[in-house]
Amino acid sequence: MRTEDLIEALAADGAPIRPPPRRLAAVAGAGALVALVLVLVWLRPRHDLMSAMLGGMFWMKALYTAALGLAGYLAIERLSRPAGGGRRGWLLGGAALVVFVAAGVVQAMRSPDIQAALHMLRGHSWHSCSVNILILGLPMLALGLVAVRGMAPTRPVAAGFATGLFAGGVAATVYGLHCPENTFTFVALWYSLGVLLLALIGAIAGRWALRW
Template identity: 80%
Template sequence: MRTDDLIDALASDTGPTRAPPKRLATVGGLGALAALLLVLGWLHTRHDLMPAMRGGMFWMKALYTALLGLAGYLAVERLARPTGSGRRGWILGLSVLAVFVVAGLVQAMMSPDIQMALRMLRGGSWHVCSRNILVLGLPMLALGLWAVRGMAPTRPTLAGLATGLFAGGVAATVYGLHCPENTFTFVALWYSLGVLALAALGAIIGRWALRW
């Protein structure tokens, strides 16, 4: 059977046993739980969590990272199917990232001096933020790649990238329970790097792990 014929056959056999949404929702739930357990047992929640949850920036961070996770979900949900492109997810992810990066740049430029801008950029945890998000997302990335491998991806690198973006968005959202940073500038750089590191790792692993 030629490759094109095989793809056509898979495309016509995407019934309930191959439908990605339910599996990916399970991956997201278990990934969030794994990240939460790591926060509680390793990083611990921020000491001022309850007051912080009454502030707008706490939820702005959560919205940003959740939308990145949603973008990854939308992309991998399509890429897990034969000939899927994931276009909706990519558009959403790039749009959200661009908006937050612009917000971070504007906030930095509006600071009264360069020292204040650097403080907003570095915060108190710039050296561990991206790494922590990467670690929190590893369990979900592994689970996600395993789940997607059982579907029918025909673009393994892109499917791995989307899986990593999905995992990174979820992990970064949970990480907000620990992280006290509250500037657009910090989040736009260090949170984004953590999420994108998981996306890149997913693409690298997915290139061979999702091949069939």
């Protein structure tokens, strides 16, 4: 039987091949744990973590990155089935990105001068933020690709991208325990870039790792 025929048969059969939530939950838990250990041992939590948790921006960052991770999960939930699409996940991820980028642009435009706007954009860690998120998310991306490979994805590039988005959202959320940056402008650029780099790597790896 050709691969195309097998895919059509699985799709027509309606078999319960939806990815087990426990499998993806295990991937998220393991990925978050590895990222947390790296933050504690390598990056170190921010010194003012307890007071930062009383502020709104700490939770806004967490909400944004968690939304990106959830978007990746929702996309995988569909893409891991024959002929499945990830429309719900893409819509959520796109909406979260647009809202946060818009907030960042408005915040920068309201700054008193160009130097203040540049400071918002660069913060104190622009040179390392995206790379740190990438490093924190790579273990979960690898675990996720292994898990999704055991399901039934028929669009490997899209499934790999969603897996990277899932990993990036979780990693960026954990990274917030270390990162002291507190502007929409900074987060909209450098956090988003770190997450999207993981999604891009996932798409490239998924082209081969998730092929039937």
